[in-house]
Amino acid sequence: MATTPHVPIAILGAGLTGMSAALDLGEKKVEHRIFEKLAHAGGHAITLEDDGFRFDRTGHLLHLRDPEMRKRVLSWIGDDWVEVKRRSVIWSHGRYSRYPFQANTFGLPPDVANECLLGFIKAHFSTEKTEPKTFEEFCLAHFGEGISRHFMIPYNSRLWGVHPSEITADWCSRFVPLPKLEDVVAGAVGLNDRELGYNTSFVYPRLGIGELSKAMASRLPQIEYQKAPTRVDVARKRLVFDDGEVGYDALISTAPLSVLVGMLDGAPAEVKAAGDKLRCSHLYYLDVGTRTPSGTDHHWVYVPEEKYPFYRIGCYSHFSAALAPEGKACFYVELASREAPDMSTLVPEVARAMVEMGILKSPDDIEVAHLRRIDHAYVIFDHAYFPSLDVIRPYLESQGIVSAGRYGGWNYSSMEDALLFGVDAALRATQILV
Numbered sequence: 001m002a003t004t005p006h007v008p009i010a011i012l013g014a015g016l017t018g019m020s021a022a023l024d025l026g027e028k029k030v031e032h033r034i035f036e037k038l039a040h041a042g043g044h045a046i047t048l049e050d051d052g053f054r055f056d057r058t059g060h061l062l063h064l065r066d067p068e069m070r071k072r073v074l075s076w077i078g079d080d081w082v083e084v085k086r087r088s089v090i091w092s093h094g095r096y097s098r099y100p101f102q103a104n105t106f107g108l109p110p111d112v113a114n115e116c117l118l119g120f121i122k123a124h125f126s127t128e129k130t131e132p133k134t135f136e137e138f139c140l141a142h143f144g145e146g147i148s149r150h151f152m153i154p155y156n157s158r159l160w161g162v163h164p165s166e167i168t169a170d171w172c173s174r175f176v177p178l179p180k181l182e183d184v185v186a187g188a189v190g191l192n193d194r195e196l197g198y199n200t201s202f203v204y205p206r207l208g209i210g211e212l213s214k215a216m217a218s219r220l221p222q223i224e225y226q227k228a229p230t231r232v233d234v235a236r237k238r239l240v241f242d243d244g245e246v247g248y249d250a251l252i253s254t255a256p257l258s259v260l261v262g263m264l265d266g267a268p269a270e271v272k273a274a275g276d277k278l279r280c281s282h283l284y285y286l287d288v289g290t291r292t293p294s295g296t297d298h299h300w301v302y303v304p305e306e307k308y309p310f311y312r313i314g315c316y317s318h319f320s321a322a323l324a325p326e327g328k329a330c331f332y333v334e335l336a337s338r339e340a341p342d343m344s345t346l347v348p349e350v351a352r353a354m355v356e357m358g359i360l361k362s363p364d365d366i367e368v369a370h371l372r373r374i375d376h377a378y379v380i381f382d383h384a385y386f387p388s389l390d391v392i393r394p395y396l397e398s399q400g401i402v403s404a405g406r407y408g409g410w411n412y413s414s415m416e417d418a419l420l421f422g423v424d425a426a427l428r429a430t431q432i433l434v
């Protein structure tokens with residue numbers, strides 16, 4: 001009788017987290033196998049080629065804060081990359097203002113700027129200091145009513161696909177820049193000339209973010225493509241595939257955590273119930289190729305107002321001109337609605353908005369528009385988030401399973417984080433072996 005194949009460490013997924021883990025294990029000569037559901041590596045970090053344009057899965061810029069990781073990434077992608085200094089703006093009340101909204105209200109209609117400034121000052125000097133519990137309360141407490149009403153609440157409702165009152169305040173501090181009073185006042189009178197926030201300059205492979213994934217995958221000939229287990233037999237530590245089983249001592253999973261919990265055979269009912277409570281939004285966006293260059297030089301634009309069908313629009317070919325044929329441009333348009341759109345009405349509506357925003361001269365400038373969907377886009381930090389993870393995480397740990405990455409770890413994080421999560425997952429899995 002044939003014996004079941006066995007591997008010390010099995011990895012699910014060849015996105016950035018899984019590949020980073022595999023590269024690390026390879027360097028340390030730890031035996032492992034890596035299984036990828038799709039026919040290609042990269043997960044969300046890929047570049048599609050269509051009609052002469054190159055499109056990422058919406059904007060994917062690398063912000064490398066960790067000096068060691070920066071060195072590693074640059075050693076993988078070689079010399080073919082560019083440094084991008086963020087040029088992002090907000091389109092609101094028929095005009096552009098700089099990002100972030102809260103520190104750049106100069107140029108908005110005077111009554112709006114006044115409402116924003118006054119609201120901020122009231123919130124700033126408020127003596128009522130209760131800890132905000134929801135993202136909405138966080139916005140009102142830190143930005144005041146005007147900024148919340150004109151930007152934070154509508155924009156974030158459109159981005160996350162749920163109202164900020166459904167989101168806990170706990171995740172905000174790293175990703176929502178909190179300006180100082182001086183910055184808000186200076187920004188209201190047009191004096192702010194420095195960029196705020198966590199992401200002001202980026203590394204970007206000249207031919208698209210997929211080049212990073214390709215470079216990593218080229219060092220991982222062991223990736224087994226189009227191979228995903230249907231179940232994980234937790235007690236016997238086996239991955240069950242359609243064509244057989246593979247035993248493991250430690251499992252690194254970068255599949256979405258809700259999917260992994262669904263695959264676990266033999267997990268207690270409370271773990272399954274906690275898995276059912278995990279929420280993640282999907283996202284529809286358009287990849288648009290135009291026969292003309294962009295009429296503005298912005299990398300991306302935040303669009304908070306409900307009258308537009310999209311909450312953000314970015315220009316890929318401003319990240320790197322090599323993404324569009326000469327004299328043309330390409331864009332991503334992230335749609336606010338989570339319903340599958342009717343392209344016959346959506347594309348003219350998007351084209352009209354792009355003309356209004358000065359990006360296109362004429363709606364006829366659109367050459368191609370492709371509708372795309374991201375099934376797992378944003379993990380929702382709702383009020384069940386922490387209680388659910390408090391049940392799932394210790395259980396996985398007790399079973400020798402390391403669930404890592406943006407979706408495996410069920411968090412909001414960047415590509416650099418994914419690469420670092422991979423290294424950490426490799427270490428944790430190796431510790432399970434000893």
Ligand SMILES: Cc1cc2nc3c(=O)[nH]c(=O)nc-3n(C[C@H](O)[C@H](O)[C@H](O)COP(=O)(O)OP(=O)(O)OC[C@H]3O[C@@H](n4cnc5c(N)ncnc54)[C@H](O)[C@@H]3O)c2cc1C
Pocket residue numbers: 012013014015016017018035036037038041042043044045057058059060061062063227228229254255256259283374376377378404405406407408413414415416418
């Ligand atoms: C709209 C959007 C914009 C973003 N913009 C940026 C940005 O500008 N900068 C930035 O740094 N980050 C950005 N990110 C985040 C970035 O995409 C992620 O942090 C990173 O790609 C996550 O990598 P991962 O490997 O953890 O997950 P994934 O990319 O999801 O990879 C998981 C892999 O596992 C495979 N898989 C799934 N299930 C199984 C299974 N059962 N068996 C085997 N394989 C499986 C999948 O096919 C996939 O290849 C953005 C994300 C989104 C959604």
